[in-house]
Amino acid sequence: MPLHNRISRQELKDRIANDPTPRTTISFYQYFAIEEPVLFRNEIYRALNELGVMGRIYVAKEGINAQISVPTENFEALKAYLYTIPALNGLRLNIAVNDDGKSFYVLDIKVREKIVADGIDDPGFDMANKGxxxxxxxxxxxxxxxxxxxxxxxxxxxxxxxxxxxxxxxxxxxxxxxxxxxxxxxxxxxxxxxxxxxxxxxxxxxxxxxxxxxxxxxxxxxxxxxxxxxxxxxxxxxxxxxxxKNFVFDQRLGERITDEVIANCHQCGKPADTHTNCVNDACHLLFIQCEECKEKFENCCSQECQDFIHLPEEEQKRLRSGIDKGRNVFNKSKSRLQHKMNK
Incomplete structure (x- = not known):
């Protein structure tokens, strides 16, 4: 069995969008020593794939960090499997607050240096001594x-x-x-x-x-x-x-905790707290957009990006070539023009 996905992501997105199977979104993590992260990764990939799990999992020598969804009917089987791993026995599984089951569309398990990039290089630092x-x-x-x-x-x-x-x-x-x-x-x-x-x-x-x-x-x-x-x-x-709202790192981009809207649209300033990615493939800025601006700018973050998406496709491809979007996230402390692509 291949230990990675071989189907196009767009096809997978379409599949999960049209799949009526009830799914439960879960997150969990555990700091514990993993001597062979690659072997551990491959073992859990086989088991989770058989259970129909989708999501994003990071494995490192310091532990595991997972945000996943599972067919609801397989939830207990998933828990039982995880609990067979000694370091994960009794692990707390955080069940999503607002969940439509469409949070993930592929199982992606990666081996990383750390499960949380922290920049700590002090050999005296010890996760065993925690709050x-x-x-x-x-x-x-x-x-x-x-x-x-x-x-x-x-x-x-x-x-x-x-x-x-x-x-x-x-x-x-x-x-x-x-x-x-x-x-x-x-x-x-x-x-x-x-x-x-x-x-x-x-x-x-x-x-x-x-x-x-x-x-x-x-x-x-x-x-x-x-x-x-x-x-x-x-x-x-x-x-x-x-x-x-609680921001989450999956396709939902947020869980509604209370009815209060404490943020504002990054385009017009009206109360809003819905994150979206600019539809322009040369941008994909993560920003907050109200419904009025969504319609006005056609899911784009700016007039420049709106103009861009109406260019001929070949022209768009030419202009996108070589663009590095990096961590393209709206930051109110920076100029709103800083994220724009170089034309």
Whole structure:
């Protein structure tokens, strides 16, 4: 059996769009030592592929990080398989808050140097020395103390559409930039209670270990991140201290947590929190667009891109040649023209 996909991605997207099979979107991670990441990757690929799993999984010597969907009827079989792996026995599986089953369309498992790119090269850093977990109730109780500091360990575009009350944003584009920035910003608060959070828990768990490594004393991290917090709040009837939408890294691009819209359209400034990618293949900027601007600009981020998509296809291909979009994400701290392609 081939250990990778051989069907075109467009065909796979069409298949999942038209497939009525109920699917459940799940995320999970675990930091543990994997001596042979490639062998481990191949073993789990065979097992998950047989269960109809789709999604994105990173494997490294430090552990596993997964965002996947599975046919709902195979959910228990998936859990049973994962629990046969000793380090994953009893693993928490974060079930998506808003889920249409169309989050992924292919199974993609990659071996990486790390499951979260952190930029840490200090041999003394140890993930075993991490902050204390807090669940939803404990998080609410701790944050009722005005001296508790809440730090958001997600990217700026995630924070923009939704975050916890009184959360501090670390204004950076990457996690590797955030870690030293968070330590520097909190340098005068080493003895205070600091709670770190992220989408599903993987980034804030590593961030909590980093802060302890830098000499902070009372560091906590939200168990299971925003996803698990939201599910527990609903199950236990607790106060919800998260406002807005939770950005997710799949085709949904967001889970609605509350009805509040705390962000604005990047084109007209009206309240909006729907992320989209510019339809221009030479751009694909990730940005927030309201319904009015979506219609006006035909799913494009600008007039320039709208003009571009109406050029003859051969002309578009010629102009796209050699363009490196990189991490093409709208950043309000930069000029709106910086992302434009060179014509």
């Amino acid at each position: 204390r977990y807090v669940n939803a109730q404990e998080f609410n109780e701790l944050t009722n103390d005005p001296d508790t500091i809440v730090i958001d360990m997600r990217n700026h575009y995630e924070f923009e559409v939704g975050h916890f009350e009184k959360a501090i944003e670390i204004p950076s584009d990457t996690f590797r930039e955030q870690l030293p920035m968070a330590a520097d910003m909190m340098a005068e608060n080493k003895d205070k209670n600091i709670i770190m959070y992220c989408t599903g828990g993987i980034r804030c768990e590593k961030a909590s270990a980093y802060m302890l490594h830098k000499g902070f004393k009372n560091v906590f991290h939200l168990e299971g991140g925003i996803i698990n917090y939201t599910n527990l709040v609903k199950e236990q009837g607790l106060e919800n201290k998260f406002h807005g």
